[in-house]
Amino acid sequence: MSADVTLLTLLSNYKASKELFVKMYRDLSLLRDDTKANKFSLEDQVNIAIIIRETAKYLDDLRKECDGVGTLIEQVCCAVYIKKHLNSFDADPIRTGLVTGSPSMKMCARPPKLRDEPERYYSLMEHFGMSHEVASTGILKAHWPAMKEYLTGLATEGKPLPAGIRPEDTYALYSVVLRANIDLDDVIYNLDLIIANNKTDEERNSKCEEYINKVSGKVRK
Amino acid sequence: MTKKDTSLDVLSVAGINLPAFMQNETIMGTEALSEFVIPPRIKIVQKQAGDELLAKFRVGDIILTPSHSIIVKAEYDENNVPKVDGTNSFNVIPIFFYPEWATWNPLKMKGQLPVIRYRTTDPGDPIVLKARNKKLREEPCPENMDLKIRHCEHLNYIVMLVDHELAGIPVVMSFSRGSWSDGSNFAGIIKMRNAPMYGCVFTLNLKYNKNQEGSWYTPTPSNPANRVGWVEDKEQYERYKALHLEFKEHHKNARLVASLEDEDIVDDPAATSASNDF
Numbered sequence A: 001m002s003a004d005v006t007l008l009t010l011l012s013n014y015k016a017s018k019e020l021f022v023k024m025y026r027d028l029s030l031l032r033d034d035t036k037a038n039k040f041s042l043e044d045q046v047n048i049a050i051i052i053r054e055t056a057k058y059l060d061d062l063r064k065e066c067d068g069v070g071t072l073i074e075q076v077c078c079a080v081y082i083k084k085h086l087n088s089f090d091a092d093p094i095r096t097g098l099v100t101g102s103p104s105m106k107m108c109a110r111p112p113k114l115r116d117e118p119e120r121y122y123s124l125m126e127h128f129g130m131s132h133e134v135a136s137t138g139i140l141k142a143h144w145p146a147m148k149e150y151l152t153g154l155a156t157e158g159k160p161l162p163a164g165i166r167p168e169d170t171y172a173l174y175s176v177v178l179r180a181n182i183d184l185d186d187v188i189y190n191l192d193l194i195i196a197n198n199k200t201d202e203e204r205n206s207k208c209e210e211y212i213n214k215v216s217g218k219v220r221k
Numbered sequence B: 001m002t003k004k005d006t007s008l009d010v011l012s013v014a015g016i017n018l019p020a021f022m023q024n025e026t027i028m029g030t031e032a033l034s035e036f037v038i039p040p041r042i043k044i045v046q047k048q049a050g051d052e053l054l055a056k057f058r059v060g061d062i063i064l065t066p067s068h069s070i071i072v073k074a075e076y077d078e079n080n081v082p083k084v085d086g087t088n089s090f091n092v093i094p095i096f097f098y099p100e101w102a103t104w105n106p107l108k109m110k111g112q113l114p115v116i117r118y119r120t121t122d123p124g125d126p127i128v129l130k131a132r133n134k135k136l137r138e139e140p141c142p143e144n145m146d147l148k149i150r151h152c153e154h155l156n157y158i159v160m161l162v163d164h165e166l167a168g169i170p171v172v173m174s175f176s177r178g179s180w181s182d183g184s185n186f187a188g189i190i191k192m193r194n195a196p197m198y199g200c201v202f203t204l205n206l207k208y209n210k211n212q213e214g215s216w217y218t219p220t221p222s223n224p225a226n227r228v229g230w231v232e233d234k235e236q237y238e239r240y241k242a243l244h245l246e247f248k249e250h251h252k253n254a255r256l257v258a259s260l261e262d263e264d265i266v267d268d269p270a271a272t273s274a275s276n277d278f
Helices: A009-038 A042-084 A118-127 A132-137 A144-154 A184-197 A201-216 B053-058 B126-132 B178-193 B234-251 B263-267
Strands: A099-109 A170-180 B041-044 B062-065 B069-072 B090-103 B118-119 B138-141 B142-161 B170-175 B202-211 B214-222
Touching: A009 A042, A009 A184, A009 A201, A042 A099, A042 A170, A042 B178, A099 A144, A099 B178, A118 A132, A118 A170, A144 B178, A170 B178, A184 A201, B069 B090, B090 B126, B090 B170, B090 B178, B090 B234, B118 B126, B126 B142, B142 B178, B142 B234, B170 B178, B178 B202, B178 B214
Parallel strands: B041 B170
Antiparallel strands: A099 A170, B041 B062, B062 B069, B090 B118, B090 B142, B090 B202, B138 B142, B142 B170, B202 B214
């Protein structure tokens, strides 16, 4: 773990965000009811609206950052795992007391565009049985999430790429399928118990660290 | 390839036509040769290659080094540049993969310092993190603080050429710097097969790359379009499996060496930032 951000820090953030979620959801529900009951003056309503809008901006930015950092960590984890286990095709997933992570890969490609690369675009459409005439209207377009699955299937079966897609247009999408082995709220509950049952900060910190190391450690099947 | 094979210790192997006085003689003096396995390396001739190489080959030719045997003689298009449409390609079966990390001395110190300062296959070595971090990848050269040494990750694949007259010889393909992402993609498409790598066939196509430092060619992997993507012969498969285990053992005993020091590597385009070096 990073010297500055430990699992304990992250769990503490999780706990704080959950508490904030519960509190804010309750407040917002009250506001919804009061608004429907016409309890606010116009001035009150604009005041409330601006504060909620600004709060939403922060929360939305935070969500995006959580998603971004989480995705980055998954990608790096998957890429490193693949290189580490490339010689053994049936390697076990990554197991800790907290989670089981199964690295997963999908094949993706930069799609040819009708405007920029018409020749390759028509080749690809023709591969899927679409006539030049229909393809040129732009009425039907490839559904890229489905295309990703299709390309991944071809890669797995050792089959070549469809016409119009060049090897250099392809890239791998790395991710990790995460399955929690213990509810995070149970971990928080156990940490709260440790804090309640120990008197000094030193004892609490040491016991919490010991518990976190135990729960987050590598687990063999 | 140099490998330890105890069955060759005594020269009484059937089929070898030796003078009578050498029959049943124990081989001596070749122990050091058996110590390391150094497979030949696949290399793409770049426009920045040395004069000697460019006198013999054209840019885009894919060769085996150090023997300089030709694997693919590049075909050119009407603009006199190597074709990158799949014409210039070759098929391989990956036998074994291992990453390696090396610290390269500055190009300008060539002749004064060895090309490679340090190399390791230990994933726990401090240069591993440095090689993966853009900000830590370069450090001042201790012998000349104005110049930089560079830590690189090399993705080394031992492969067998397929459908080729050089088939049957394990060779190494090393991806780093300008070809690192192609090597990384190769790992991805191998993993996607969900099968032993030595049972899969892949095609490497010539790809053109360009950045501010220059242009260069790399091999980009894909499933083959001109043949089945699997090893279909069981005997061949068993042979590749045995080879895989053999290389695994060599790697475990630190006896597997990719010959990265080839002089042309440092003459490759933008060797200090992004170059293809295999």
